[in-house]
Amino acid sequence: MLSYETLRSLLFKLPPETAHTLAEFALRTAALTPFALGAVAARCVSQADLKQTIFGLKFPNPIGIGAGFDKNGTMIRPLAALGFGFIEVGTGTPKAQSGNPKPRMWRHIGEHSLQNAMGFNNDGLEAIVRRVSALQPFVLPIGINLGKNKTTPNEKALEDYRVGIEKAANGADYLVFNLSSPNTPNLRDLQSESFVRDLFALARTLTTKPILLKIAPDLDAANAIAIAQTAIECGASGVIATNTTNDYSLIAGSQTRGGGLSGAILAEKSRALFDALSAELYGKTVLISCGGIMDADEAWQRIKMGASLIQVFTGLIYGGAGFAATLADGIWERLNREGFTKIEDAIGSLRR
Numbered sequence: 085m086l087s088y089e090t091l092r093s094l095l096f097k098l099p100p101e102t103a104h105t106l107a108e109f110a111l112r113t114a115a116l117t118p119f120a121l122g123a124v125a126a127r128c129v130s131q132a133d134l135k136q137t138i139f140g141l142k143f144p145n146p147i148g149i150g151a152g153f154d155k156n157g158t159m160i161r162p163l164a165a166l167g168f169g170f171i172e173v174g175t176g177t178p179k180a181q182s183g184n185p186k187p188r189m190w191r192h193i194g195e196h197s198l199q200n201a202m203g204f205n206n207d208g209l210e211a212i213v214r215r216v217s218a219l220q221p222f223v224l225p226i227g228i229n230l231g232k233n234k235t236t237p238n239e240k241a242l243e244d245y246r247v248g249i250e251k252a253a254n255g256a257d258y259l260v261f262n263l264s265s266p267n268t269p270n271l272r273d274l275q276s277e278s279f280v281r282d283l284f285a286l287a288r289t290l291t292t293k294p295i296l297l298k299i300a301p302d303l304d305a306a307n308a309i310a311i312a313q314t315a316i317e318c319g320a321s322g323v324i325a326t327n328t329t330n331d332y333s334l335i336a337g338s339q340t341r342g343g344g345l346s347g348a349i350l351a352e353k354s355r356a357l358f359d360a361l362s363a364e365l366y367g368k369t370v371l372i373s374c375g376g377i378m379d380a381d382e383a384w385q386r387i388k389m390g391a392s393l394i395q396v397f398t399g400l401i402y403g404g405a406g407f408a409a410t411l412a413d414g415i416w417e418r419l420n421r422e423g424f425t426k427i428e429d430a431i432g433s434l435r436r
């Protein structure tokens with residue numbers, strides 16, 4: 085069989101978005117050919133010790149695919165076969181939109197990182213929710229990540245999120261409010277206590293489904309904590325930290341393209357913000373850590389810091405189809421090596 089290193093060197097000769105489209109095609113085709121997915125599914129991990137029930141939903145393992153990989157909900161079944169424990173689709177917006185002009189995704193191979201300025205290209209929430217609903221009830225929790233259209237000014241953003249909740253709440257197992265993409269002009273300005281208060285107050289009149297807030301790694305810790313606390317007081321079920329960073333000092337020359345950086349160079353920043361948030365909020369809400377998780381050591385550290393769940397994106401691009409299964413194996417090994425009997429005992433063990 086072709087090793088992922090060989091396949092990756094071929095894929096990396098293509099522009100990143102072309103490679104992503106090709107991977108989407110391969111995954112969708114594999115989903116139609118059960119024996120092809122069977123080979124991967126055989127590696128799929130379902131160690132009992134990694135199972136959790138959160139929000140009343142059953143997570144077979146704590147590793148989720150971060151939003152943006154499956155923007156349109158077309159790869160849910162194959163992603164499940166790759167061993168992920170939950171799937172987040174989107175970001176979806178009320179109306180379909182094409183996103184920013186191409187090229188809008190770049191690799192920083194030496195840094196094991198990506199840079200993207202996609203701008204919420206998506207088929208619109210109606211199509212996304214139709215695809216998700218057709219699969220329900222599904223074997224894994226499926227989240228739908230919600231954003232606003234580029235043409236909607238911030239003063240009317242609440243209305244886009246209202247439409248998003250109304251469209252998505254029935255199909256999704258959980259929702260995420262994405263206020264942290266750097267690629268929709270001024271979206272991050274909505275990361276304020278006042279907007280978050282209004283948003284969750286509205287949301288709680290519309291649905292009882294779990295809703296999480298996804299924040300940027302570029303907030304200072306005190307501000308991030310204040311915003312997260314407000315969200316929780318107003319009905320948020322949890323926080324996802326973090327999205328991509330626009331700290332271009334992390335990679336020389338990245339500023340000219342703009343967008344957000346992800347992968348290994350994000351790890352330290354994302355971990356530090358997660359640690360600060362968890363120091364205040366561990367035990368009070370569900371915390372999901374995302375950003376620069378490229379191996380099992382990093383995943384394990386986030387879990388011990390207080391992450392009930394983790395999400396990955398760039399690690400899958402660099403690590404290949406077996407990435408989720410490798411992480412699950414690695415987490416399971418560390419769990420046993422350090423004498424924990426189940427994942428819940430490890431979560432937040434550094435805080436106790």
Ligand SMILES: Cc1cc2nc3c(=O)[nH]c(=O)nc-3n(C[C@H](O)[C@H](O)[C@H](O)COP(=O)(O)O)c2cc1C
Nearest residue numbers: 150151152175200326327346347375376396397398
């Ligand atoms: C190409 C690309 C597109 C993304 N699109 C979205 C998106 O639509 N919504 C979102 O909330 N996050 C999006 N993200 C952010 C990821 O979900 C994740 O938060 C970020 O990449 C950090 O994780 P990582 O270092 O494991 O990649 C995107 C990331 C990449 C690389």
